[in-house]
Amino acid sequence: MRRIGILGGMGPEATVLLMQKIIAATPARDDADHIPLIVDQNPQVPSRIAFLVEGRGEDPGPVLAEMAHRLQSAGAEALAMPCNTAHHFAPAIRAATALPFLDMVAASVARASALAGAGGTVGILASPAVRRVGLFDAAFAAVGVRAIYPEDDAAMLSAIRKIKAEGPVPAARSVLAGASAALLSAGARVQMVACTEFSLAADAVSTEAHAFDTLDVLTEAIVAFAKDTDANRRKAAS
Numbered sequence: 001m002r003r004i005g006i007l008g009g010m011g012p013e014a015t016v017l018l019m020q021k022i023i024a025a026t027p028a029r030d031d032a033d034h035i036p037l038i039v040d041q042n043p044q045v046p047s048r049i050a051f052l053v054e055g056r057g058e059d060p061g062p063v064l065a066e067m068a069h070r071l072q073s074a075g076a077e078a079l080a081m082p083c084n085t086a087h088h089f090a091p092a093i094r095a096a097t098a099l100p101f102l103d104m105v106a107a108s109v110a111r112a113s114a115l116a117g118a119g120g121t122v123g124i125l126a127s128p129a130v131r132r133v134g135l136f137d138a139a140f141a142a143v144g145v146r147a148i149y150p151e152d153d154a155a156m157l158s159a160i161r162k163i164k165a166e167g168p169v170p171a172a173r174s175v176l177a178g179a180s181a182a183l184l185s186a187g188a189r190v191q192m193v194a195c196t197e198f199s200l201a202a203d204a205v206s207t208e209a210h211a212f213d214t215l216d217v218l219t220e221a222i223v224a225f226a227k228d229t230d231a232n233r234r235k236a237a238s
Contacts, residue, residue, distance in 0.1 A: 001035055001226045004102075005076025007067045007093070009042040010083035011164050014196035014215070018082040021219040026227075035226040038074050040067045048085040049157065052129040061089040065096035072097040078225050080104070080218055084194045085129045102225060104218040108192055109139040111217055115210060116190040118144040123188030125179055125205065126195045127160055128153035136194070148188050150179035160197045168201035180206040 008015030019037065028034050045064065050057035064086060068079055079093065080102040087105045094101055112122045124136060124147055131149045140147045150156055159175035166172075176198055183191055184206050191211040193202045199215040 002077040002228065003036040003038060003075055004222050004226055005068075005071030005074065005079045005099070006037055006039040007042075007064060007071070007079060007081040007083075007086070008039050010045055010048070010081075010086055011197060012041060012043055013163075013167070013200055014082050015039065015041055017196070017199055018080075018215055018219065021215065022222055025219050025223050035223065038071055038076050040071055042067055045086070048083070048088070049127060049129055049160075052085070052088065052132055053127075053157070060086060061092035064089050065092045068093045068096040068099070072099050078102055078222075080222050082196045082215055082218060084135065084196065084214055085127050085133075088129075088133045088135055100225070102218065102221045104214050104221070105135060106139065107217045107221050108194065108212075108214040109136055109143075111212060112190055112192050113140065113143045113145050115212075116145050120190065121146045121148060121186075121188045123147075123180070123183030123186070123191040123209070124149050124194050125176060125183070125191060125198055126156075128156055130194060136192075148183060148186055150182060152179070155179070160195060163197040163200055168204075173201045173204040176201055176204045177206065180204070180209055180211070184209050 022035055026034050046058035046060045048060055078100040116122050122145055136147050155175050159172040162169055162172040180191060189210050191209040193199055193213040196215050199213050202213045205211045
């Protein structure tokens with residue numbers, strides 16, 4: 001199996017959750033059946049919210065690029081990052097290494113577009129930074145899908161910060177549930193949990209929505225890449 005490098009720490013619990021999901025998604029009878037991971041758990045990556053929403057602080061791009069280079073040097077054969085907002089800085093990561101980057105945003109747009117269909121609407125449960133930078137918008141527009149977001153940026157930011165500080169507490173879960181219900185009322189039955197802090201409380205999303213977690217999409221991409229036996233055979237023959 002191919003070794004995956006994880007750019008983690010954004011936040012730490014979300015990174016651990018990704019690792020748990022990868023383990024759960026991998027049929028195994030013994031340790032050797034599991035996917036090898038190299039995890040750079042770096043909570044010191046500069047705040048994406050401060051830089052993109054509040055216009056202050058250090059650019060996270062160079063730190064993420066350094067992490068990518070470090071993971072490549074450690075033996076990673078592909079990179080993945082369990083933070084939607086940080087995908088805004090994916091160009092810096094790609095420029096730092098020749099390794100494949102398993103793009104959670106592109107894979108999630110493909111999943112949501114297939115569910116919503118052309119002319120459909122997708123609700124995005126994410127940090128306001130995602131809407132601010134249009135992280136998903138161009139990709140959705142290219143396939144004729146409309147993306148909509150919760151209206152209360154302050155409430156969403158507060159919920160994300162609560163989860164980072166205290167875990168998926170009832171107050172944060174209530175914000176996520178309310179945002180999901182509002183998106184449903186606005187016509188977005190298909191919804192994406194597109195903040196990996198919200199992945200820790202994904203079951204708070206309305207049961208009437210056809211929702212999926214972008215972290216699950218990334219998990220599938222990691223497992224598929226790591227277990228690509230054709231690629232492994234090509235590598236062995238080279």
